[in-house]
Every structure is written in structure tokens, then in C-alpha cells.
Amino acid sequence: MQLNFAGKRALVTGAAQGIGRAIALGLQQAGASLTLVDIDEAGLAASAKDLDADCFGVDLGDRAAVHAMVGDLAGQGKAPDILVHAAGGTRGQAGRPLEEIDEDAWHEIFRANVDAAFWLAQACAPHMRDKGAGRIVAIASGAGLRPSLTGIQAYTAAKHALVGIVRQLALELGPQGITVNSVAPGFVRSNPTTERQWEAMGADGQQRLVQSIHTRRLGTAEDIAAATLFLASDQAAWITGQILSVDGGRA
Template sequence: MNITFEEQTVIVTGAGHGFGRTIALAFAADGAQVYACDVQDVALQETAALAEAAGTPLRVRRMDVTDPAAVQTLVDEAARATGRVDVLVNNAGGVLGQVGRPIEEITPADWRAIFAVNVDGAFLCAQAAAPHMKRQRRGRIINISSGAGLGISLTGIQAYASAKAAQIGLTRQLAHELGEWGITVNNVAPGFVRSNPTTERQWESYGEEGQRRLVNNIALKRLGSAQDIAHAVLFFASEQAGWITGQVLSVDGGK
């Protein structure tokens, strides 16, 4: 299967590390004009340096996905500079440094913060990109959810499991709303992958026995990589996935 993104414009959020960085670099390697966005300036520069070293440079922009004006500005900039917006990958999210606690200890601010970055961010980015994709009568929106959105969160964080489930609902709804313009909307739900400082801390917290148990519960008996997630995203963004929409693909080694 020959997948290429020559002359396509791709926006990837949360591209400072982990899945987002790997996804952005993969699109750039396949010829796309990539806008890699994150709130972490230093991490973004590291992403840019890796792309430059590989001979596949990309554009990096600081952007907070919970800021509607910032999102609109970035999407419009990409459309003006390249003439189009072909692919949006809503990867920004996470637990924002929170840890699992009893429900009675969760403040409204804690709850809302996780929803803001995981759900509101995906909504705002899709809202800004949709008019450009409608004009083209073609587009791909890929949301990065989590196995937590299909079951329970290994972190025990109530807001995270709920937000990722909500993002899956948004995926399905937008697929039906935008389909008549040739826009597909799909979701990749990763299993546990050691891809960033947060997941590294989570892995260490399990201890040797917990790590062994986690791996033994995976059908393939091994952890995946950020590259495994990127492969799924590139497939959904490709021409080969043109008649696939509203779907959730679990990339988790088998559960």
C-alpha cells in the first residue's frame, strides 16, 4: 500500500512529544506540509529539530487548543499559506498532571480542565477546519482517544475516561454531519504505550509485578510504540480509507 501526502496540508495538535510528535514526523516524511502545534515551546523546537535532521522540515506553532481565537488563527494561517487544509489530527489531551483520586476529592476545576483539552480542543479544531474542508469537498479528521474511552482508565481518573468517551461520541456525530462534503472523521484509541514523561511515570508506578500483569493482559504480549499509533492515523488519513468514517480503531495489541 503506497501512502503519500504530497501537496497536502496537515495539522497535528499536541505535537511536542509522544504520539503527536511521531505522527507529525510521519506525515512530514510522507511529503505533507505539516503544522505541528503544542503549548510547549521547547518540546516543539525538539520536534522541529528532528524533522530538520531527517530532511523533512515542518512548521511548528505554539497553540492552546482550548483557546478558540488561537485555534482559528492557526487553521486560517495554514489555509492561507498552502491553499488548503486536508488533514486534522486532534492529538492534544492527557491528564494534565492529575492522578487517580476518590470522586469526592475531585474539584469542578479538575474535571473541567481535562474535558477542556481532550474534548473542547477537538471540537474547536474541527470547527475551525471544517469550512476549509467543505470548500474542498474533501478532508480527514482523526481524533486520538484512548482505550479509557471504551472501557475504564488505568489511571483511575474519572474525567479522563469520561472525556475520551465523549470524544468518541463527537467523532461519530461529526462523521454523519460532514460526510456529504467528502470529509471523514475517525478515531484511534491507543492502548498503553510508553510515549511521554506521563506514561513513563505511570509505567514505573506499577512496579515489576504490575508491569508484568499489564503486558500479560495484551494478546500480543508486548507493549506497542508511538509509531504503531502513527501507522493507524496515516491509514485513516489516506485515500485507501476514503469510505471509512465514524469508526474507532483500537490500537492496543489485542484486549
Template sequence: MTVHTALVTGIVGGIGAAIATRLAADGAKVVVSDLPGDALEEAAGRLGLPAAAADLGDSRSVRSMVQKITSDYGTPDILVNAAGGVRNQVGSPLEDVNPDDWHSIFAINVDATLYLSQSMVPAMKTAGWGRIVTISSGAGLRPSLTGIHAYTAAKHALVGLTKQLSLELGQHGITVNSIAPGFILSNPATRRQWDAYGPEGQSQLIRRIHTRRLGTPEDIAAAAAFITSEEAGWITGQILSVDGGVT
């Protein structure tokens, strides 16, 4: 059985941490990443996994991180980019959208996947095997409940990038898929959003979900475990909605 090396980013959030935990439990050598700082070190310590810090919106930082991972832990052939989110922003009218805020959200949600893929794909091509998973959102398929223009646009862009990478890389044995989670209480931003709905809004949201429950980070991790597996070699270019069914 081949032991694969996985890089999972965005592990300070609940979804990234759950994916890293699941892949490690399934036998992969997992390295985790997020922005440099105590939050990454604490999260990696809780997970018991090695960490490599980087600003994923900076191509040089990404290249340096991937080189270090390759040197210290082996060549990664699985990438799960769970870094993303709203960067502590809230919805605003169109007229108030700030260019810096717009580009900040694109940097972590779209640029990061481009830079990580550029750094990791050459080795995957050489090996003839690789798995890339992006974490998009229902906001990549329809308007976002957050009301944040940049977030919706960035997640739609990430869906497009996922499909384009799949077309280019499939012939090299590299699959590229995206998971679009439904509403999951996985970090402070989603909890603030949930609280802002109030009891009636929360009830309405639950009623729209076929399974009548919110998802968990472990639901997303289970999907990631499958589409990064050997068995999923003929699944690529897909956007897998893991949302309990949404009306």
C-alpha cells in the same frame, strides 16, 4: 498525486511527533502545533517541521492559528488532534475531584477537537475532501487504568463527538475517525504510570496484551497514515483500537 496539508497537534508528546513524522515521510505538507513555548520549538526543530502555537482549549487561539497556517502554508485538509492527556493529574477518590481539574482535562481532550474542527471544516467542505482523526484511548471504551474520572469521561465524550462529526460531515467527503491507543510509553505521564505499577503490575499488564508487548508511537502513526489516506475514503465514524489486542 494530490499533496495534502496536515495539521498535527500535541507533537511535544511521542504519539503526535510520530504521526507528524510519518505523514511528512508519506508526502504531506505537515504543520505541527502544541502550547506556545520552548518545548514546541525544540520538538518542531527535531522534526524539521514548521510549528504554529496555540492554546487548543481556547476557540479564539485556535481560529487565529488556523488562519496563520492557511496564510503561511496553505489550507490544511488533514487534522490529526493528538493533543490530550491527563494534565499532570493522578487518580483520586470521587469525593476529591476538583472542578477546575475536571474542566482542564475536558478542554484539551474534547473542546480542542470541537474548536479545531469548526475552524478547519469549512475549507474541507469547499474542497469536498478532508480527514479528521482524533486520538481517544482505551479509556474511551472502558474505565481508565489511570483512575482519573475526568480522563475517562473526556475520552468517552471524544468518541461520541467523533461519531457525531462523522455523521454530519461524511456527505461532504470528510471522514472522521478515532484511534484508541493501548498502553504506550509516549510521555512522562505514561512513564510515571508504568513505573508505579512495579514489576508485578507491569507483568500483569503485558500478559493482558495478545501480542505480549507494549505499543510504540510508530504503531499509532501507521494507523493514522492509513485513515488519513486517499484509500480510506469509505472508512468513517470508526474507533480503531490499536492496542495489540487486550483481554
């Protein structure tokens, strides 16, 4: 089976680095035209240049900005057939005791992971419906299925909420030819934040983590991209509302 995205346009968020960039590269290599989005404008510009892609530096937690971006694309005949929301993450936060969490820290993570996913789907779905088909894939996390290794309460809560959004939108959008799925990665060293988390574990913690994985290795951004591309493909037309754990197996 060979995945072919020729003639398809994909909107990939979080594409400045790591998993988002790996997904964008995979889609481009399989023939898709790309629009890349990230709040990191310098990294985004580098990705867009390397991948010959359009790009937008947008705060995806801003509903008006998201709708304006998708409207601009639609006006150019570039409304996405595929939406991959890989942006989000911990926003540089670290685990802290419950009593230390303030409103800004809590809401910042929800805006990036949950609000953004909803506004993007809200803006893109009508254009997919008009075409009679569409694919939405959200990058969640193992933290959306169990407690988070990061120790960040807002992060695990947000990823659980993202899983809920995926399942609800799959129900609502399925009759319109739009599938909605999620990939839930295990721990992947793919950006400066995950590198800091890895170092903070220390040698013993790193060894315990690897030993808890059935395959006895950490995943890569390319592992996550491969699963995402399948769910975004025509071959996955009868798969929706699913949360695919890509974590090497966990004990």
C-alpha cells in the same frame, strides 16, 4: 499499498513528543507538509526544526485562539487537508478519590481533550469542505471505550466524549467529503506521564498488564502512527465514524 501524502498539508496537535511527534514524522516521511501545534513550546520548536515544519504554540481549549490559528494558515494558503488531534492526555493529573476532584481539575482535562477537538474541527472543516475533501483523525484511548487504567474520572469521561464527537461529526461532515475517525491506543510508554504511570504499576502490575495483551507486548508510538496514517490517507476514503482500537488485543 504505499501511503503517499505528497501535496497534502497536515495539522498535527500534541506534536512536541510521543504519539503526536511520531504521527508528524510518519506524515512528513510520506510527503506531507506539516503544521505542528502544542502547548509545550520548547518541545514543539524542537519537533518543528527536526521536521522542517511550521508551528504554533496554542492553548487548544481556547476557541478564539484555534480559529485565529487556522485563519492565519488559510490566509497563507496552508489550510489543512488533514487534521490529527493527538494533544490532550491527563495534563499531569493522577487518579484520586471521587470526593477530592474539584472543578478546575475536571475542566482542565475536558478543555484539552474534548473542547480542543471540537474547536479544531469547527475551524478546519469549512476549508476542507471548500476543497471537497478532508481527513480528521482524533487520538482517543482505550479509556474512551472502557474504564481507564489511570483512575482519572475526568480522563475516561473526556475520552468517551471524544468518541461521541467523532461519530457525530462523521455523520455531519461525510456529505462534504470529510471523513472523521479515531484511533484508540492501548497503553503506550511515549512521554513522561506514561513513564510515571508505568513505574507506579510496579513489577507485578507491569507483568499483569503485559499478560493481558494478546501480543504480549506494549505498543509503541509508531504503532499508533501507522494506524493514524492509514485513516488519514486516500485509501481510507470510505471509512468514517470508526474507532480503531490499537492495543495489541486485550483479554
